[in-house]
Amino acid sequence: MKKFDSERLTLAAAGPVLAISVAVLLTSMVLLVTGNNPVEPYVLMIEYAGNIDIQVLIVNQATTYYIAALAVAVGFRMNLFNIGVDGQYRLAAMIAAVVGASVTLPSVLHVLLIMVVAALVGAFWAGIAGILKTSRGVSEVVSTIMLNAIATSVIAYLILPAQLGEAVGNNLTTGQIPESGWFPNFETEGGKIYGFIVIAALLGIAYWVVLNRTRFGFDLRATGASQSAAAASGVDAKRMVLTSMLISGAIAGLAGMPVLLGSSHTYSLDFPAGIGFTGITIALLGRNHPVGIAFGALLIAFLDKASATLDFNGYEKEIATIMQGLIVIAVVVSYEAVRRYGLRRQQQRVGEELAAAAAGNGENTKEASA
Amino acid sequence: MRRVTKLAAAVTATAALALTTAACGNSSSTGSGSSDDKGAAIAYDVGGRGDQSFNDAAYTGLERAKKEFGFKGADQEPSDGEADADKVNRLNELARQGYNPVIGVGFAYAHAVKEAAERNPKTTFGLVDDATVEGDNIVNMVFSEEQGSYLAGVAAAKATESKVVGFVGGVEIPLIKKFEAGFVQGVQDTDKSVKVRRQYLSQPPNFDGFTKPDLGKEAANGQLDANADVIYHAAGLAGQGVIEAVAAKDKWVIGVDSDQYEQKALAKYKDNILTSMTKGVADAVYDLIKNVQEDNVKGGVLRYDLEGDGVALANSNPEFQNMKDIQDAVKKAREGIIAGDIKVNTTP
Numbered sequence: 001m002k003k004f005d006s007e008r009l010t011l012a013a014a015g016p017v018l019a020i021s022v023a024v025l026l027t028s029m030v031l032l033v034t035g036n037n038p039v040e041p042y043v044l045m046i047e048y049a050g051n052i053d054i055q056v057l058i059v060n061q062a063t064t065y066y067i068a069a070l071a072v073a074v075g076f077r078m079n080l081f082n083i084g085v086d087g088q089y090r091l092a093a094m095i096a097a098v099v100g101a102s103v104t105l106p107s108v109l110h111v112l113l114i115m116v117v118a119a120l121v122g123a124f125w126a127g128i129a130g131i132l133k134t135s136r137g138v139s140e141v142v143s144t145i146m147l148n149a150i151a152t153s154v155i156a157y158l159i160l161p162a163q164l165g166e167a168v169g170n171n172l173t174t175g176q177i178p179e180s181g182w183f184p185n186f187e188t189e190g191g192k193i194y195g196f197i198v199i200a201a202l203l204g205i206a207y208w209v210v211l212n213r214t215r216f217g218f219d220l221r222a223t224g225a226s227q228s229a230a231a232a233s234g235v236d237a238k239r240m241v242l243t244s245m246l247i248s249g250a251i252a253g254l255a256g257m258p259v260l261l262g263s264s265h266t267y268s269l270d271f272p273a274g275i276g277f278t279g280i281t282i283a284l285l286g287r288n289h290p291v292g293i294a295f296g297a298l299l300i301a302f303l304d305k306a307s308a309t310l311d312f313n314g315y316e317k318e319i320a321t322i323m324q325g326l327i328v329i330a331v332v333v334s335y336e337a338v339r340r341y342g343l344r345r346q347q348q349r350v351g352e353e354l355a356a357a358a359a360g361n362g363e364n365t366k367e368a369s370a
Numbered sequence: 371m372r373r374v375t376k377l378a379a380a381v382t383a384t385a386a387l388a389l390t391t392a393a394c395g396n397s398s399s400t401g402s403g404s405s406d407d408k409g410a411a412i413a414y415d416v417g418g419r420g421d422q423s424f425n426d427a428a429y430t431g432l433e434r435a436k437k438e439f440g441f442k443g444a445d446q447e448p449s450d451g452e453a454d455a456d457k458v459n460r461l462n463e464l465a466r467q468g469y470n471p472v473i474g475v476g477f478a479y480a481h482a483v484k485e486a487a488e489r490n491p492k493t494t495f496g497l498v499d500d501a502t503v504e505g506d507n508i509v510n511m512v513f514s515e516e517q518g519s520y521l522a523g524v525a526a527a528k529a530t531e532s533k534v535v536g537f538v539g540g541v542e543i544p545l546i547k548k549f550e551a552g553f554v555q556g557v558q559d560t561d562k563s564v565k566v567r568r569q570y571l572s573q574p575p576n577f578d579g580f581t582k583p584d585l586g587k588e589a590a591n592g593q594l595d596a597n598a599d600v601i602y603h604a605a606g607l608a609g610q611g612v613i614e615a616v617a618a619k620d621k622w623v624i625g626v627d628s629d630q631y632e633q634k635a636l637a638k639y640k641d642n643i644l645t646s647m648t649k650g651v652a653d654a655v656y657d658l659i660k661n662v663q664e665d666n667v668k669g670g671v672l673r674y675d676l677e678g679d680g681v682a683l684a685n686s687n688p689e690f691q692n693m694k695d696i697q698d699a700v701k702k703a704r705e706g707i708i709a710g711d712i713k714v715n716t717t718p
Binding site: 053054057060061090155167169170171259263269272273274278304305307308311317 | 415444446447449450451452453454455456459460463467477478480499500501502542543544545573574575576717
């Protein structure tokens, strides 16, 4: 049993390690082809990431990415592709910011209220796709992508000064959340680390516990693995689809919270966008495992932040973007390769065992007949 | 099991190889020599260089200063999904490396400029399109786009025969609404019977409306079908689609930001470009750099309006020059605005 686990772990780690190595190699080739030094950019980035203020930026960005990736991963485990995390977290952050700015409450309650509102809005927005899927059979890929676009329009409408917004110069905001609604940050030498990182970690733990140690988690994984088999063993597949969509959306709703509660304290036109899509990359890279996702989030955040130094040293920082793209492709390919290899391994072993058993049986029968 | 270990070994070997090669490649200039005169640096907002709009205009200003003062300069683009802290870091880093002035292009840099300016009191920070944050070492460069757009509206109202004109905005943000507000007011003050059709191409944070010409083309075709015969666009690169669509129907289009009649990429359509509402971002950026170079810089808000030709109506199309009626009306409106007799709204 122990042996089997270590084999599984090796296989699980082989995918990402292989993917990243391939991505590094391919990026180096791109650098070579374009007449650049193929290794210096990595050195520069690693050196730059040695600065404490850059590390703070990386950790903060990773916190946001982590939550978004968890949201995507919940769906993935269920074979649901929630592409709509982007719209869910933006709409959630916007509404939560409006609510947060319009009430005054004791500190803990205020923060909690904002978080609950964000989770509810995220769940609501994802729930639309869930209901469409369960009642009308609409593919969640299509509906969530469309809901992203609709969220953009809804936000653009709601943030107008005539509705809920406020004009500040050429920007539009939802007004400042009073200090009681701020999440305390950790002060470090290199700047503030979002206190929300604690919530992110708790979410990761909760994700693991719920998926692996509860009946609900088992049902969810079973439905993800085979809907018909799960249905045959008494799981209501439709309910599972809707519930996991709601959970995915609720987590997605929290993805904007590190920034909202930790630094911006308002939703404005320049609120970070596109995090939901990065979350998909990270969930893939982290193999939907909470620890893997943490590493994936840190890696992508590292590429994002450390690449800034490339511009100062005569390289294009888009090298990091190329690398992120290559990682995604390499991840998909290498996971499939590793999966097939694992499958073949398993078949082979089962075959060997069967053959051994058959040989043993054969001897037995021979002995018996003799 | 044996095969698994082999695979694992292969993987770790590749990874180790990649890492070691990465680790021993440290050779060339990582230290940044003397930081005496690095010159100016600009940091873009979403869209970045190549947007054919105000990011590019800022770059033009930087290029001009580079040539004149012989420094290297720098320009940096944001990454997707970044927060304020990243912008602060970008500006701090540029200041730390010795660039002066450091210019944030776009209102999104407001907070970041304020923070970075406090931390780097010896560096001058420029901030385009925002006057909400101020400081001794912050130079805010703001433009009265509504005034120039008002003149565009006057010209459109005079030039139209169908009594329908169009406005195509890139992304629906307050900045672009200033263009709309001025244009609509200019049209209505000139001729109440002219109808204005307005359309935006996208909503933030989707900035396609500044970058995708096909969106502009579609919107312009819609307005042309609705009988519009003069269309004003404030849509950056997407506006090229507007110009193309209008030229195909041989109607009038009014360009934006720079004098589009003179733009090489648009030479094919220039006979249909009535005029352009120019916004002097390039000059503003250049002036700031020049002032810093000459040690002659003071913090505060610099407003670029009609009076100093910070915004203006281009006059390079000979046909437009010959339209005496329009020229007179535009001139009168311009004088009225400068004298303060005409107040132009900044919101529609």
